[in-house]
Amino acid sequence: MKDVKTARDGGLPETAHSTAPALAPPIVASPAKRIQAFTGDPDFMTSLARGLAVIQAFQERKRHLTIAQISHRTEIPRAAVRRCLHTLMKLGYATTDGRTYSLLPKVLTLGHAYLSSTPLAISAQPYLDRISDQLHEAANMATLEGDDILYIARSATVERLISVDLSVGGRLPAYCTSMGRILLAAMDDTSLREYFDRADLKARTSRTLHDAPSLFACIEQVRSQGWCVVDQELEQGLRSVAVPVYDASGQVLAALNVSTHVGRVPRSELEQRFLPVLLEASQELSHQLFG
Numbered sequence: 001m002k003d004v005k006t007a008r009d010g011g012l013p014e015t016a017h018s019t020a021p022a023l024a025p026p027i028v029a030s031p032a033k034r035i036q037a038f039t040g041d042p043d044f045m046t047s048l049a050r051g052l053a054v055i056q057a058f059q060e061r062k063r064h065l066t067i068a069q070i071s072h073r074t075e076i077p078r079a080a081v082r083r084c085l086h087t088l089m090k091l092g093y094a095t096t097d098g099r100t101y102s103l104l105p106k107v108l109t110l111g112h113a114y115l116s117s118t119p120l121a122i123s124a125q126p127y128l129d130r131i132s133d134q135l136h137e138a139a140n141m142a143t144l145e146g147d148d149i150l151y152i153a154r155s156a157t158v159e160r161l162i163s164v165d166l167s168v169g170g171r172l173p174a175y176c177t178s179m180g181r182i183l184l185a186a187m188d189d190t191s192l193r194e195y196f197d198r199a200d201l202k203a204r205t206s207r208t209l210h211d212a213p214s215l216f217a218c219i220e221q222v223r224s225q226g227w228c229v230v231d232q233e234l235e236q237g238l239r240s241v242a243v244p245v246y247d248a249s250g251q252v253l254a255a256l257n258v259s260t261h262v263g264r265v266p267r268s269e270l271e272q273r274f275l276p277v278l279l280e281a282s283q284e285l286s287h288q289l290f291g
Helices: 031-036 046-057 067-074 078-090 105-117 119-135 178-185 189-198 212-225 267-290
Strands: 094-096 101-103 138-145 148-155 171-173 228-231 238-246 252-261
Touching: 031 046, 046 067, 046 078, 067 078, 078 094, 078 101, 119 138, 119 148, 119 252, 119 267, 138 178, 148 178, 178 212, 178 228, 178 238, 178 252, 189 212, 228 267, 238 267, 252 267
Parallel strands: none
Antiparallel strands: 094 101, 138 148, 138 252, 148 171, 228 238, 238 252
């Protein structure tokens, strides 16, 4: 994947879309199930794990949640959710209006230590800013966190492209994002099949690849060409191109991408003009970190 830089068209087949449920569904392999897996470990703090899961239940489009909604999203019992929220409020991380709960800015301090100390996020920012200045589009960096990609650095533009959260700390499904497919392509086949077995593969748009055979074939292509274009699979109107960032041993450490609107940038321009800029930045960043 590292040495091959060109390929033919990566067009993808279309599939039917699905309707969104009225309630936000519990996360696949829910926090409660992941916590339960550590039952019997005398050093594992279940209460801490539940508190972190409660914090992660909040999202940009779900900033205010009831105890019942948090319990539904995490599958943690309501009584435990109530105690977690009480503790978070006492410590200044959450607040309530009497019915719903929301996080307070102090939560940002939990991620600040990582973002201010990791050389990857710090080193990537000038490159993301340069990419964004050159292409006049948002540039991002993400790593794989569980079954999602986690945004760790970003250079945004004024225009908001889509409705989902793309800020630092935001998470998106790996299977239908360009950076996610770059990171999935770095897995071995066994790990990739395990991911397809457990991931919540659903059609986000009429274009979304969401069955394991089609996705596996797509990942094979990404491995071959060394980059990935995703065209309106995450959200209608959004297309993006992504490349890997390598560590000193040649393993994929993270992914870089540029996202844009279909009305502004044709797919051919992503491959002909945007891709070389991303590849150059990726090579320079890898060399700075490990060269």
